[in-house]
Amino acid sequence: MHIYPYLFILPRSPGLIVWNYKDHTQHELDLNYSTRLAQLISNPDLFDPHNIIDTQLLSAGILTVSKIDNPPWGWDELSKIYHIGTQNIPCEHSPQNIHEWSRLYLAHCNEVLATPAPTTDRPMHAAEQRIALPLPRGLNDDSLGNALLQRKTCRSYTGAAMTLDDVGTLLYLSLGYLHERDLNRDDSIAQDLGARRSSPSGGGLNACEGFLLVRNVDDLEPGIYAYHPAEHTISRVNPLPQPALGDLLGGQHFINNLPLGLFITARFDRLWWKYEHSRAYRMAFVEAGHLSQTFQLIATALGLNTWLTGAFADKQVETLLKIEGSAEQPLFFVGCGESDGQVMCQEMRDLLREVQA
Numbered sequence: 001m002h003i004y005p006y007l008f009i010l011p012r013s014p015g016l017i018v019w020n021y022k023d024h025t026q027h028e029l030d031l032n033y034s035t036r037l038a039q040l041i042s043n044p045d046l047f048d049p050h051n052i053i054d055t056q057l058l059s060a061g062i063l064t065v066s067k068i069d070n071p072p073w074g075w076d077e078l079s080k081i082y083h084i085g086t087q088n089i090p091c092e093h094s095p096q097n098i099h100e101w102s103r104l105y106l107a108h109c110n111e112v113l114a115t116p117a118p119t120t121d122r123p124m125h126a127a128e129q130r131i132a133l134p135l136p137r138g139l140n141d142d143s144l145g146n147a148l149l150q151r152k153t154c155r156s157y158t159g160a161a162m163t164l165d166d167v168g169t170l171l172y173l174s175l176g177y178l179h180e181r182d183l184n185r186d187d188s189i190a191q192d193l194g195a196r197r198s199s200p201s202g203g204g205l206n207a208c209e210g211f212l213l214v215r216n217v218d219d220l221e222p223g224i225y226a227y228h229p230a231e232h233t234i235s236r237v238n239p240l241p242q243p244a245l246g247d248l249l250g251g252q253h254f255i256n257n258l259p260l261g262l263f264i265t266a267r268f269d270r271l272w273w274k275y276e277h278s279r280a281y282r283m284a285f286v287e288a289g290h291l292s293q294t295f296q297l298i299a300t301a302l303g304l305n306t307w308l309t310g311a312f313a314d315k316q317v318e319t320l321l322k323i324e325g326s327a328e329q330p331l332f333f334v335g336c337g338e339s340d341g342q343v344m345c346q347e348m349r350d351l352l353r354e355v356q357a
């Protein structure tokens with residue numbers, strides 16, 4: 001007999017809460033159950049099939065007959081609990097199509113808006129103590145200023161094809177290792193850690209990577225592709241998933257026809273190598289955020305619109321990217337394409353009109 005490896009135990013008088021953070025279940029144990037569990041933790045071979053408590057601990061999944069695979073994790077248990085505990089969140093019902101998504105999302109927003117919003121301003125700074133700042137002037141190169149002003153999240157795409165040229169530009173300028181930076185490389189940087197991107201990277205490790213989801217790009221077969229930043233090449237890892245993209249991305253079916261997406265992943269093993277403390281876990285997400293924004297600004301400068309999400313089915317995405325069971329984890333998704341520039345999809349706009357009529 002074995003103790004299920006993805007458990008933590010919280011003292012909550014008068015008993016204990018055993019939290020299965022992988023399967024998202026909790027069990028409250030009284031003194032008898034807690035005492036017996038402590039005995040079994042100390043020696044799992046004490047398991048007695050005639051003891052009712054033992055059999056209940058087994059059927060609750062706190063004990064397991066076979067040893068459960070537990071891949072290596074390079075930081076402390078706290079970050080592991082948080083990482084795994086916030087993955088594959090059970091969803092009672094994921095919207096099956098764009099109409100259902102619109103109805104459920106509108107109901108959710110109405111529920112949220114029915115409760116008071118947190119104050120938007122910092123409370124202790126009076127208006128008369130504030131110093132007005134000069135208005136922004138034009139930047140030397142207008143394209144950055146324009147991209148910053150024009151980037152917006154759109155939820156209505158035409159599905160039109162993108163060019164391979166645009167994909168190359170997007171990938172090189174967001175994730176590629178910039179040859180231009182080779183020319184002014186600092187001698188003090190350790191060998192093999194000199195690759196630089198347009199976005200900063202924690203420890204210069206370039207822990208984040210990218211996988212392209214290609215749905216409609218000229219001269220490129222639809223599918224999932226790994227991007228190789230040193231060579232600026234891609235290689236196909238899988239065909240497009242069978243279910244609609246929205247099924248993978250939290251039921252958000254309005255992006256089913258996005259021509260291009262990018263899954264941003266992080267190689268935790270690279271961070272483990274240099275940063276022992278789990279605070280570095282936070283840095284993986286910060287780095288992904290930098291890459292996501294850079295990707296969106298480039299796409300905007302190319303005349304495309306953008307969309308982004310962190311809501312996805314982790315397990316299915318890992319399988320799609322062929323990184324399941326590894327130290328590489330998907331963190332974020334960003335996509336782009338031709339859009340009518342609408343913040344909301346047509347179905348949601350129709351629904352709002354219907355509700356307001």
Ligand SMILES: Cc1cc2nc3c(=O)[nH]c(=O)nc-3n(C[C@H](O)[C@H](O)[C@H](O)COP(=O)(O)O)c2cc1C
Pocket residue numbers: 151152153154155252308309310311
């Ligand atoms: C971390 C993060 C997660 C987001 N997730 C979603 C999402 O799941 N679905 C979505 O439609 N928009 C998502 N957005 C987009 C926001 O709704 C959007 O940025 C916000 O409404 C501000 O609009 P703007 O991007 O046009 O400035 C996300 C944005 C961020 C930064």
